[in-house]
Amino acid sequence: MDETPVLELRGITKQFPGILANDHIDFDLRDGEVHALLGENGAGKSTLMNIVYGLYSADDGEIAIKGKRVQLSSPHDAIDRGIGMVHQHFMLIPVMTVTENIVLATEPRTGGVLLDYSAARQRVLELSKRFNFAIDPDAKIQNITVGQQQRVEILKALYRNADILILDEPTAVLTPQEATELFAILKDLVAQGLSIIFISHKLNEVLDIADRITVLRRGKKVETIPREGATEEGLARSMVGREVLLRVDKTNARPGDKLLEVEDLRVLDDRELEVVRGVSFDVHGGEIVGIAGVDGNGQTELIDALAGLRKPAGGRILIGEKELTGASAHVRLEEGLGHIPEDRQRRGLVLDFSLAENIALHDYDKPPFSRWGWLNPRRVIERASRLLTEYDVRGGAPRTLAGALSGGNQQKVVLAREISRNPRVLIAAQPTRGLDVGAIEFVHKRLVAERDTGRAVLLVSLELDEILSLSDRILVLYEGQIVREFSPDVGEEELGIAMTGGRRGEAAA
């Protein structure tokens, strides 16, 4: 390996209003290595990499590429110096073709004016062949899978001759199979001479892929260590700054009465296609039932139908003994349903409302919070401040706007509201999406605690780890149907295969 790092950052500092996002961070990337950048959400990983990619400019510090000091004031500069970035939210235009997306801004031309589509297509084909990507250059982005979209993003960087590739939380949107494929691709890229920065907050995958690991915490660098000798526990400690319980501690379930029953449920999506196709299951008090599945197999519509946000096309939903198939969301809440929605920012909280108001969304109209049609703000705030303490919500008082909190703390507020209503059935849809280890630990503990008090918990998640560690029973949802039921000691491999329709090798198609 070459001694000069291909990329070197010295004392990078970036101040945002109210927060020091990067505080004198040193970082170096060696030739041909995968260097993981690990940290909780808000630790400053993405900020640091956006500085390297020229999207932000640092307030202080210097950047050197291959030993030469550089100014990167726009993505254009970064691209010129061989830096490519795959963003967490893909920067692809859905209505355009793969080729158009890849060549955008560096288009080959004929006669200096016209876009040479066939030459562009040819180059994309060559690149895709060289790196074994199997991408149709003429497909529209909106018609290909997320895994393929990510490869298009990588191709975009390769097309621009990048030799430093930054991947921002690349596995967040992938299925386990797709993640495995991505790792194979990354190894191949390194073998072909690229150096890779891999941003993540997932410990296991960092240990899987990285040669060295740099941990950030609250804008500061904690340490840079080689993979050899690094452990999940040690990394979690440096990330969070305290001991973290990675495995969920739980006793065996003691199922009680049947509290949620779903019979032959059929639900249509927005395009009026039947995406939940005859689902039947039940959840008893005192157990957690996990619904595993790859994104887009009917989870969203199933949850919506259970919560009363979408009218089922057929089938029955019962809570306790009572049929609530056609009941409104409000009636369901009264009957003891708690719902932690998939998208906390759009459905869980009103971001422009205060925390106290958000917590009172369900029962603002009942005494003691209002009487004779008058709100009693004092009571609303009193209750909120009690719950905020109980649920360890940091960075927010009852009057703080919900939008000002971090994702983890927002989720705690949702949890506080839903659980404090004392529901019999709790639906948790992707309860830890986008949260970091500390917050995940909290949510998991709380869900298990609620199970132990006798509630029926339905967990819908795309995260295999979460499903495996929390569930007492696992149902696999595939193309709108429950295709398998597993006990929680099932292997990750077997579960993953069931999630993609049963047979091996189909996942990549």
Place this chain on the structure above:
Amino acid sequence: MVARAETPRWTGLGARQIAVGGILLGCFAFLVALPPITARAQWWPPLLGILAIGAGIWSLTRGARRPGWFAIAAGILGVGLGILATQASSGNLDYVVNWAPLFSAMFVFATPLTYAALGGMFSERSGVVNIGLEGMMLTGAFFAVLGADKLGNWFFGIVCAIIAGGLLALIHAFVSIHLRADQIVSGTAINFLALGVTGYFFYKVYGEQGTPGSISQVPDRPRLGFLSHIPWAGHFLYEVFGTLNLLIWFAFLMLIVSHIVVFRTPIGLRIRAVGEHPRAADTVGISVYGVRYAAVVLSGMLAALGGAYLSIGFVGSFNENMTAGRGFIGLAALIFGNWRPFGAFAAALLFGFSTALAFRLGQPWGNAAVLFQALPYVLTLIAVAGVIGRSIPPAASGRPYRKQ
């Protein structure tokens, strides 16, 4: 774009072709009752119309939704209008339905709409809604007259119009791009500003008498005399195309150029990228603000050209608020044409034709004429409401972009 096989070709295409056939049949149901055929028997239009509706339903059930609905609509309209036409006296029919002047007038009325629609297309494709086209058009109309009058030549009039339209668009661009204001509000303000400014200067410069009659006008050139020597159709062709205004020909040129620029050049790819996903464009090094400024200013210039055609190309004078909503109809043509140059042009021709027809209808049947003038608006409402396959705007249209 390059041909791609997304759906099995034979199913989509078959249903589509039948639907197109249905649309033509529907039109023909009306046409048989008109000169030069002038079938007087009442059963002709229903016969053809029912065939058209049948073809529409057939293709509708086989996936070609939008064309299918068009065929059904054409069938129904064809029957209705056809029966009406068989009822009318043939003298009136001969007067109203005089195809050559009708087509020629269609181009005249469609031209300002085409300019506005093309302008709107550039702006909206880059992600800025430009409801101020109307005001930019009006400004163009006035400054074209002012320039042609004071500088003595229509060419300078056009130059003045383009500059004025571009400057007005620059205001809209600044407010909606840099200040990130609501683009509808900004556009509306632009319209009122244009109305006020042109009205004020109009009275200030020309007072009560109005613009002088001696203003240099854009010539009706090139005259295509050779067309009349073509056997059989020569006379007709000459009457339609022989004496069109230079600015009409220029509109055709701009139409083709716009299509090539938007769909065949790197510049067009970048404009569309900025209008669909500005952040993605930004991350590959495209200046989102730069592209949007250029597109909005260009849209103002094109709209102003439409205005200039109205004042010094067609009428030869200026009146207060002489554009009378044509900028908005241009915008409607753009939406109706699904944000594509030729689509918008086809819509502009349709609107232009209905206006031309309404003018002729006005003589024998006044109230029918009024009804016809409403046709563009009804069609636009149908297109926007998505009854026959929704028109899909650029994804980022109307959304200000904030750099990180």
